[in-house]
Amino acid sequence: MSATQAVEAVFRIESARIIAGVARIVRDLGIAEEIAQDALVAALEQWPESGVPDRPGAWLMATAKHRAIDLVRRKETYARKLAEVGRTLEDVPPPAEPAAPDEIDDDLLRLIFTACHPVLATEARIALTLRLMGGLTTQEIARAFLASEPAVAQRIVRAKRALAKADVPFEVPYGADREERLAPVLEVIYLIFNEGYSATAGDDLVRPALCEDALRLARVLAGLMPEEPEVHGLAALLEFQASRISARTGPDGEPVLLADQNRAKWNRMLIRRGALAMQHAGSGPYSLQAAIAGCHAEAVRYEDTDWATIATLYGRLVELVPSPVVELNRAVAVSMAEGPEAALPLVDALAGEPALRTYHLLPSVRGDLLERLGRREEARAEFERAASLTRNAREQALLLGRAARV
Numbered sequence: 001m002s003a004t005q006a007v008e009a010v011f012r013i014e015s016a017r018i019i020a021g022v023a024r025i026v027r028d029l030g031i032a033e034e035i036a037q038d039a040l041v042a043a044l045e046q047w048p049e050s051g052v053p054d055r056p057g058a059w060l061m062a063t064a065k066h067r068a069i070d071l072v073r074r075k076e077t078y079a080r081k082l083a084e085v086g087r088t089l090e091d092v093p094p095p096a097e098p099a100a101p102d103e104i105d106d107d108l109l110r111l112i113f114t115a116c117h118p119v120l121a122t123e124a125r126i127a128l129t130l131r132l133m134g135g136l137t138t139q140e141i142a143r144a145f146l147a148s149e150p151a152v153a154q155r156i157v158r159a160k161r162a163l164a165k166a167d168v169p170f171e172v173p174y175g176a177d178r179e180e181r182l183a184p185v186l187e188v189i190y191l192i193f194n195e196g197y198s199a200t201a202g203d204d205l206v207r208p209a210l211c212e213d214a215l216r217l218a219r220v221l222a223g224l225m226p227e228e229p230e231v232h233g234l235a236a237l238l239e240f241q242a243s244r245i246s247a248r249t250g251p252d253g254e255p256v257l258l259a260d261q262n263r264a265k266w267n268r269m270l271i272r273r274g275a276l277a278m279q280h281a282g283s284g285p286y287s288l289q290a291a292i293a294g295c296h297a298e299a300v301r302y303e304d305t306d307w308a309t310i311a312t313l314y315g316r317l318v319e320l321v322p323s324p325v326v327e328l329n330r331a332v333a334v335s336m337a338e339g340p341e342a343a344l345p346l347v348d349a350l351a352g353e354p355a356l357r358t359y360h361l362l363p364s365v366r367g368d369l370l371e372r373l374g375r376r377e378e379a380r381a382e383f384e385r386a387a388s389l390t391r392n393a394r395e396q397a398l399l400l401g402r403a404a405r406v
Helices: 003-026 029-050 056-084 100-114 122-132 138-144 149-165 176-197 206-226 229-240 266-276 285-298 308-319 324-338 342-350 361-372 376-389 395-406
Strands: none
Touching: 003 056, 003 100, 003 122, 029 056, 029 100, 029 122, 029 149, 100 122, 100 176, 100 206, 122 138, 122 149, 122 176, 138 149, 138 229, 138 266, 176 229, 176 342, 206 229, 229 266, 229 285, 285 308, 308 324, 324 342, 324 361, 342 361, 361 376, 361 395, 376 395
16 A cells, blocks of 8 residues: 555544544634645655654644644734734634543544534535545535535535534533434434435435445444443444345345345344444334344344334334334334235325325335235336336336336
8 A cells, every 4th residue: 555545544534533633622623624634735745755654543633733733822822912902802712732542532522513513404414424524525425415516515614604603612512412412413324324225316226335434423423422322223223224235236236125135145243233232222213223123134034024023113113203204114014014904004094294295115115015905006006106206216117117017
């Protein structure tokens, strides 16, 4: 590996810690990211000549923090000179010495809670989290979400400005605020994973890189907040879901339904990690979803799936977080546990839900139930309607294929 490749690899791994450590000093995410980039440039200039240091991550961190301290000191000097001439001064925080190693984890927590602050819209939180915590470039984020690079760049810039304008403190919330602020953090990680697991648009059903980024963030968060059951619940959920990614598509990228997946391709190591995370999970929404995913993971064959338990878990989930999507999923589990005739009224009851008006899985599920009941013409119409609603080309092809075969 060349020195340049080493710089890029180390920076990708360490960038979140560097930005977090610098942000604690300068109290501005935009400036912290610029200083981290300056450290990267310094490494690109020096390492090819001097060689890769023994502790490259520590080198980058030290370089960035020295620059941050220099910046704060220059601001202090400037402010002092302004004071001497009687002008109003900007409130500049005192310089801070580099953090001790055991303080870095707290810096990462501060960074993820700041990037996911409620003052930002969901799309902005996702983009900023991927940029700061995931180390993704603007181009990579744009490619992952099928957005233009300028649009993502503007989204990130506006997010930093919004945080600065709202004077959002670079800190970890505690007490009652913590639970409230934790929810959007978990939501952002979950949304990132879901976009990778089942892309809402485009030619690919799965984007494994996004799933890997979300899974890594969930693991980091579980390590930083070991006392939070829902963090472990989310980590377990993503481990279980990620274990099936390689079996979700065929050789040409076509979707493979759960019933048809080759379970030998499921990643047993991720399933074991999910089971370990479940030991620390609680009874919240992510923990319940993880328990459902765990039921699927435990089934050696599709026929072995414990649908009755899954239906019960979905029932508890509906009580906890009422949602027509969760109701639809419960209906699927009921259909497998008790038969399609028991589930069809549950699905029909959801027909008027505004949130599901353009949701392709509603007619898809209804088509499946009707097909199993032998009502083929109605089933065909539902599969065709589902295909017209999805923006994902792979799902559309799958649904049109089912409509043709029914």
